[in-house]
Amino acid sequence: xxxSSPLALSxxxxxxxxxxxxxxxxxxxxxxxxxxxxxxxxxVLLVLWEQDGLTVREIGDRLFLDSGTLxxxxxxxxxxxxxxxxxxxxxxxxxxxxxxxxxxxLRENAEEIPRQVGCMLGLPVDxxxxxxxxxxxxxGRLHDSASLLAKS
Amino acid sequence: xxxSSPLALSxxxxxxxxxxxxxxxxxxxxxxxxxxxxxxxxxVLLVLWEQDGLTVREIGDRLFLDSGTLxxxxxxxxxxxxxxxxxxxxxxxxxxxxxxxxxxxLRENAEEIPRQVGCMLGLPVDxxxxxxxxxxxxxGRLHDSASLLAKS
DNA sequence: TCGATATAGATTGTACGCAATTGAATTGTA
DNA sequence: TACAATTCAATTGCGTACAATCTATATCGA
Numbered sequence: 001x002x003x004s005s006p007l008a009l010s011x012x013x014x015x016x017x018x019x020x021x022x023x024x025x026x027x028x029x030x031x032x033x034x035x036x037x038x039x040x041x042x043x044v045l046l047v048l049w050e051q052d053g054l055t056v057r058e059i060g061d062r063l064f065l066d067s068g069t070l071x072x073x074x075x076x077x078x079x080x081x082x083x084x085x086x087x088x089x090x091x092x093x094x095x096x097x098x099x100x101x102x103x104x105x106l107r108e109n110a111e112e113i114p115r116q117v118g119c120m121l122g123l124p125v126d127x128x129x130x131x132x133x134x135x136x137x138x139x140g141r142l143h144d145s146a147s148l149l150a151k152s
Numbered sequence: 153x154x155x156s157s158p159l160a161l162s163x164x165x166x167x168x169x170x171x172x173x174x175x176x177x178x179x180x181x182x183x184x185x186x187x188x189x190x191x192x193x194x195x196v197l198l199v200l201w202e203q204d205g206l207t208v209r210e211i212g213d214r215l216f217l218d219s220g221t222l223x224x225x226x227x228x229x230x231x232x233x234x235x236x237x238x239x240x241x242x243x244x245x246x247x248x249x250x251x252x253x254x255x256x257x258l259r260e261n262a263e264e265i266p267r268q269v270g271c272m273l274g275l276p277v278d279x280x281x282x283x284x285x286x287x288x289x290x291x292g293r294l295h296d297s298a299s300l301l302a303k304s
Numbered sequence: 305t306c307g308a309t310a311t312a313g314a315t316t317g318t319a320c321g322c323a324a325t326t327g328a329a330t331t332g333t334a
Numbered sequence: 335t336a337c338a339a340t341t342c343a344a345t346t347g348c349g350t351a352c353a354a355t356c357t358a359t360a361t362c363g364a
Contacts (some may be wrong), residue, residue, distance in 0.1 A: 008266030008270065009266070009277060009284065010267075010270040010273060011198065011265075014180065016284050017176055018173050018191070020288075021166075022216060023291045023295060023298075024166040024170065024294065025170070026298055026352090027297065027298055038262075039166075039320095040321090041319095043170070055342085056342075056344095062295055064174060064175070064322095066321080066343095067321075067344065068321070068345080068346090069320065070343090071345080072345095077317080085217045085273065089343095091330070092328080092329055092330085092342095092344085093328070093341065093342040094342060113180070114160030115160060115162075117166070118161060118216045120293065120294060120297035128161050128165055130285075131290075132161065135165075135169060135283075136172075138273065139172040139175045142175040142176065142178070144181045145179065145302055147274055190350075192350060207312080208312075209312065217337095217350095217351075218313095218353090219314065219315095220313095220314085222313090222318090223314055223351065224314095228349080242333080243311095244358075247312080247314095248314080273334040277345075
């Protein structure tokens with residue numbers, strides 16, 4: 001995947017995302033390891049720290065993940081003592097995820113992580129912000145195209 | 153991960169990459185499925201189509217993957233008939249990967265994929281190019297910071 | 305030359321990611 | 335009310351990622 005290769009642009013872009021996403025995951029690891037968390041587990045907790053008591057589906061909608069990924073991940077978070085899983089009384093199909101006291105406490109220990117990772121980036125804040133928006137927009141387009149493709 | 157949440161920027165950026173990378177993988181799937189390939193397998197073939205006869209390590213260096221990931225992936229590509237794996241005569245530690253006739257032929261069937269995915273993006277070419285470079289630069293910084301961290 | 309060191313790839317174990325299927329609960333509708 | 339369609343989470347199976355470890359080969363230094 002050298003710079004000189006005449007590969008089509010979308011391949012280059014896709015690979016850039018593919019590899020930078022793994023690089024980010026590795027960058028977070030030294031900070032998450034001491035907390036006993038993986039990156040996907042951390043992202044789920046970020047969601048719950050924002051809004052507790054969501055259903056599995058609501059978490060999945062926010063993170064673009066399905067129950068096949070979330071169910072075992074949530075079971076691991078539960079086994080670690082960070083969350084509780086309980087069927088919704090009103091609708092027994094749904095499983096509501098709520099933080100334990102331990103899970104809430106963990107938030108404080110994780111507070112410094114984004115700043116420390118931010119230091120590794122060495123880019124001005126407004127550039128980071130612009131990049132984030134651009135990438136999110138691109139993701140939106142891909143989702144839209146995919147759902148169009150699925151309909152036909 | 154709502155827009156209104158006050159999450160730190162690096163978390164936002166990391167999640168943007170994390171989710172767009174999966175979105176890309178899903179976007180490629182309809183085109184790769186008929187060829188019997190996964191996205192990582194496709195990327196390995198892209199490398200080999202550029203330069204045949206690389207060692208496992210050389211492929212890993214280009215893709216930022218290690219033998220733990222590549223060995224089973226390459227075995228599947230071999231089982232599918234696309235590549236051959238053979239110990240290097242000069243240095244028996246190394247395994248050289250070469251395309252079979254079938255693997256070379258596959259290239260033509262895959263030629264249209266990046267153009268089709270490109271259509272789903274709906275962004276001007278120079279914007280895509282700029283984005284690709286920016287993301288690659290960011291990945292470089294992360295790798296550098298990570299190796300600095302590993303040394304200390 | 306021989307032993308220590310380094311390197312390449314394979315293996316093991318854990319954790320995603322996701323398609324496909326299943327089973328239970330709910331909803332829509334006749 | 336009955337019952338088909340829908341929804342939600344769980345499960346199964348496969349393919350990555352990656353740390354840690356192992357084995358075989360190669361290289362370096364005394």
